[in-house]
Amino acid sequence: xxxxxxxxxxxxxxxxxxxxxxxxxxxxxxxxxxxxxxxxxxxxxxxxxxxxxxxxxxxxxxxxxxxxxxxxxxxxxxxxxxxxxxxxxxxxxxxxxxxxxxxxxxxxxxxxxxxxxxxxxxxxxxxxxxxxxxxxxxxxxxxxxxxxxxxxxxxxxxxxxxxxxxxxxxxxxxxxxxxxxxxxxxxxxxxxxxxxxx
Amino acid sequence: xxxxxxxxxxxxxxxxxxxxxxxxxxxxxxxxxxxxxxxxxxxxxxxxxxxxxxxxxxxxxxxxxxxxxxxxxxxxxxxxxxxxxxxxxxxxxxxxxxxxxxxxxxxxxxxxxxxxxxxxxxxxxxxxxxxxxxxxxxxxxxxxxxxxxxxxxxxxxxxxxxxxxxxxxxxxxxxxxxxxxxxxxxxxxxxxxxxxxx
Amino acid sequence: xxxxxxxxxxxxxxxxxxxxxxxxxxxxxxxxxxxxxxxxxxxxxxxxxxxxxxxxxxxxxxxxxxxxxxxxxxxxxxxxxxxxxxxxxxxxxxxxxxxxxxxxxxxxxxxxxxxxxxxxxxxxxxxxxxxxxxxxxxxxxxxxxxxxxxxxxxxxxxxxxxxxxxxxxxxxxxxxxxxxxxxxxxxxxxxxxxxxxx
Amino acid sequence: xxxxxxxxxxxxxxxxxxxxxxxxxxxxxxxxxxxxxxxxxxxxxxxxxxxxxxxxxxxxxxxxxxxxxxxxxxxxxxxxxxxxxxxxxxxxxxxxxxxxxxxxxxxxxxxxxxxxxxxxxxxxxxxxxxxxxxxxxxxxxxxxxxxxxxxxxxxxxxxxxxxxxxxxxxxxxxxxxxxxxxxxxxxxxxxxxxxxxx
DNA sequence: TATGAATGAGAGTTCATTCAT
DNA sequence: AATGAATGAACTCTCATTCAT
Numbered sequence: 001x002x003x004x005x006x007x008x009x010x011x012x013x014x015x016x017x018x019x020x021x022x023x024x025x026x027x028x029x030x031x032x033x034x035x036x037x038x039x040x041x042x043x044x045x046x047x048x049x050x051x052x053x054x055x056x057x058x059x060x061x062x063x064x065x066x067x068x069x070x071x072x073x074x075x076x077x078x079x080x081x082x083x084x085x086x087x088x089x090x091x092x093x094x095x096x097x098x099x100x101x102x103x104x105x106x107x108x109x110x111x112x113x114x115x116x117x118x119x120x121x122x123x124x125x126x127x128x129x130x131x132x133x134x135x136x137x138x139x140x141x142x143x144x145x146x147x148x149x150x151x152x153x154x155x156x157x158x159x160x161x162x163x164x165x166x167x168x169x170x171x172x173x174x175x176x177x178x179x180x181x182x183x184x185x186x187x188x189x190x191x192x193x194x195x196x197x198x
Numbered sequence: 199x200x201x202x203x204x205x206x207x208x209x210x211x212x213x214x215x216x217x218x219x220x221x222x223x224x225x226x227x228x229x230x231x232x233x234x235x236x237x238x239x240x241x242x243x244x245x246x247x248x249x250x251x252x253x254x255x256x257x258x259x260x261x262x263x264x265x266x267x268x269x270x271x272x273x274x275x276x277x278x279x280x281x282x283x284x285x286x287x288x289x290x291x292x293x294x295x296x297x298x299x300x301x302x303x304x305x306x307x308x309x310x311x312x313x314x315x316x317x318x319x320x321x322x323x324x325x326x327x328x329x330x331x332x333x334x335x336x337x338x339x340x341x342x343x344x345x346x347x348x349x350x351x352x353x354x355x356x357x358x359x360x361x362x363x364x365x366x367x368x369x370x371x372x373x374x375x376x377x378x379x380x381x382x383x384x385x386x387x388x389x390x391x392x393x394x395x396x
Numbered sequence: 397x398x399x400x401x402x403x404x405x406x407x408x409x410x411x412x413x414x415x416x417x418x419x420x421x422x423x424x425x426x427x428x429x430x431x432x433x434x435x436x437x438x439x440x441x442x443x444x445x446x447x448x449x450x451x452x453x454x455x456x457x458x459x460x461x462x463x464x465x466x467x468x469x470x471x472x473x474x475x476x477x478x479x480x481x482x483x484x485x486x487x488x489x490x491x492x493x494x495x496x497x498x499x500x501x502x503x504x505x506x507x508x509x510x511x512x513x514x515x516x517x518x519x520x521x522x523x524x525x526x527x528x529x530x531x532x533x534x535x536x537x538x539x540x541x542x543x544x545x546x547x548x549x550x551x552x553x554x555x556x557x558x559x560x561x562x563x564x565x566x567x568x569x570x571x572x573x574x575x576x577x578x579x580x581x582x583x584x585x586x587x588x589x590x591x592x593x594x
Numbered sequence: 595x596x597x598x599x600x601x602x603x604x605x606x607x608x609x610x611x612x613x614x615x616x617x618x619x620x621x622x623x624x625x626x627x628x629x630x631x632x633x634x635x636x637x638x639x640x641x642x643x644x645x646x647x648x649x650x651x652x653x654x655x656x657x658x659x660x661x662x663x664x665x666x667x668x669x670x671x672x673x674x675x676x677x678x679x680x681x682x683x684x685x686x687x688x689x690x691x692x693x694x695x696x697x698x699x700x701x702x703x704x705x706x707x708x709x710x711x712x713x714x715x716x717x718x719x720x721x722x723x724x725x726x727x728x729x730x731x732x733x734x735x736x737x738x739x740x741x742x743x744x745x746x747x748x749x750x751x752x753x754x755x756x757x758x759x760x761x762x763x764x765x766x767x768x769x770x771x772x773x774x775x776x777x778x779x780x781x782x783x784x785x786x787x788x789x790x791x792x
Numbered sequence: 793t794a795t796g797a798a799t800g801a802g803a804g805t806t807c808a809t810t811c812a813t
Numbered sequence: 814a815a816t817g818a819a820t821g822a823a824c825t826c827t828c829a830t831t832c833a834t
Binding site for chain 3: 806807808809810811
């Protein structure tokens with residue numbers, strides 16, 4: 001038991017952070033239902049009681065942990081995409097695809113888990129329903145800022161997002177026998193460019 | 199050692215069917231984890247014991263119920279698509295989109311649930327991993343039979359499937375503010391036609 | 397389904413016999429608690445209902461099966477022992493040891509199981525409490541018939557029985573490290589002979 | 595993944611102890627199969643959940659409870675036997691018989707239960723298989739220490755143990771009609787002395 | 793405030809027994 | 814008489830949550 005007392009608030013914040021990190025890691029690894037609160041507490045190095053002093057219940061840990069994560073990555077993606085100057089559409093699309101796939105690869109299943117829980121649980125669905133909208137809006141903004149302004153831009157961006165996410169799915173979840181990934185990627189890339197380059 | 203019952207009597211087969219139907223309905227409504235075996239038994243109008251004489255465990259009910267369902271719908275979709283003669287690409291694509299969306303709409307969450315469980319549970323994933331491949335192959339077959347043979351057809355079909363499923367998602371899972379569904383649908387439609395009409 | 401109808405009573409007897417045999421085999425292999433009635437019915441090739449038309453409950457199958465078995469072996473042992481003529485004490489003791497051990501070896505755990513259930517279950521204990529008395533009496537009879545009449549014969553025989561059963565235990569249940577079985581057997585043999593040869 | 599709790603707080607250790615005591619009492623009274631975890635929890639005055647935070651399953655309660663018990667009694671018997679000085683063989687044998695029978699009488703069925711479960715359950719058998727060897731070795735040691743060193747001592751001791759346990763059985767499990775217990779005891783006593791006094 | 797032991801409802805599952813066919 | 818599907822109480826075990834310390 002360390003003698004040096006830290007400011008109460010700061011220690012408290014650290015415990016909360018540890019719980020969120022532990023919860024997030026476990027939820028990604030094993031999913032919501034196969035993760036229990038005792039395991040979260042253990043991984044976080046705190047007591048089970050502590051978990052319930054910071055969060056009303058298990059679901060709130062989930063929501064808070066994924067909110068943190070999403071805030072992190074969404075800004076990350078946008079920052080990376082904005083930083084590539086001067087703007088070239090083809091370069092932008094390639095970066096988008098690359099960054100998006102890296103993000104998923106690094107997420108260790110986080111985004112797949114979240115998609116699942118959005119289907120499964122009403123409260124989680126409600127909480128994250130605006131999630132993708134932010135992402136779309138950000139992309140739309142960047143495009144407008146750089147003079148890419150076809151009609152129905154929002155819908156175009158959405159279609160692009162679906163295509164890019166399809167590529168991601170192919171890469172991670174299923175193994176679709178006989179599919180040539182490079183050919184597929186090239187098709188997606190061309191479709192996206194076609195949609196934005198009017 | 200105790201193996202699950204092989205229905206012999208008529209009564210028995212009816213019970214098994216009732217369990218599958220009840221299980222399927224509940225799994226779709228509430229998801230795997232929020233459905234318990236007592237509820238399945240009650241809904242099926244049988245005892246809890248009966249459930250376990252037909253199925254080794256809850257997961258097997260899930261697998262059997264969804265297998266039945268998928269066998270039903272996959273042939274349904276293909277039959278509908280093949281029945282539209284003479285073949286016209288545009289007409290084919292419109293039918294595809296319509297039928298696919300109807301299927302999901304009628305499934306009452308079944309397909310969304312299944313996607314979720316494929317992510318969540320290893321045994322279920324293993325069991326249904328080949329599921330989408332069958333669907334792709336069927337579409338490819340129809341196209342070839344009707345003279346649509348661009349290069350990289352499999353990849354093109356896959357891309358089309360992703361686009362159409364994106365449309366479906368938009369319709370069911372999320373509400374993306376400000377998105378004009380008809381515009382979006384038109385974009386998808388054109389992208390699909392563009393991919394197949396080389 | 398064989399067309400030739402057997403006399404009802406005879407068929408009935410056969411089913412009962414099959415249930416007893418199946419029950420006995422399973423009880424020996426797995427014990428009373430790990431054997432279930434469905435398995436007995438299956439092994440016997442009859443319906444579960446049939447089991448309950450011949451026996452009030454699972455315990456009665458156990459009792460009847462072991463009673464049959466014990467009647468069989470006790471007469472067997474006595475017949476074998478009586479058939480060795482002319483009577484020589486040493487030869488008698490050797491035969492006794494040999495036959496007893498063979499009996500156990502062939503019983504496939506039956507007697508060990510029975511001992512266990514006699515401890516565990518009041519009704520079974522009650523039913524078989526006289527079991528060993530018959531065995532002692534038989535041995536005593538043979539000895540008297542052949543002029544072996546030391547004082548306290550019943551007690552001597554009982555002590556002999558314990559010694560011989562100890563030899564059997566050593567051979568089957570435990571592995572007592574470092575024990576030389578032949579030496580041990582020789583000791584038992586001599587103690588038994590000593591007890592009877594006054 | 596969830597490991598059983600390592601008691602840290604004092605309260606916790608008391609609970610574990612209470613569960614062990616309750617389990618032991620019930621296992622002795624009613625046997626393993628007729629004792630359920632709810633009854634153990636109730637008798638221990640704890641919740642069912644508590645039982646499973648200290649023990650992986652019911653069998654582990656059994657094993658731990660009997661291990662505790664055996665550790666207690668095995669040293670007890672040896673200590674009593676060693677404490678009788680100066681060593682006299684006849685006195686030693688009489689003490690051995692007396693203490694052994696008292697032990698069983700006081701055990702309230704514990705040792706009989708354990709013998710039964712050693713036959714019935716593989717894991718329990720494995721856990722306690724060395725049990726009797728320790729007892730034999732202890733007796734052997736005492737005898738050697740006191741100059742009783744006939745050839746084949748281990749086997750002699752084993753034979754003695756069987757005889758003494760036979761006496762114990764007679765006293766507890768069966769009622770062998772017509773057997774004069776005192777005569778029988780005298781026979782056993784003399785056989786044991788004969789085996790050791792060469 | 794932090795701890796972690798304790799809770800207990802409820803989950804999945806088994807199986808001796810019954811009874812409609 | 815025979816069948817075997819059906820029953821449902823009882824069992825073992827889990828875990829989100831609480832609360833005495």
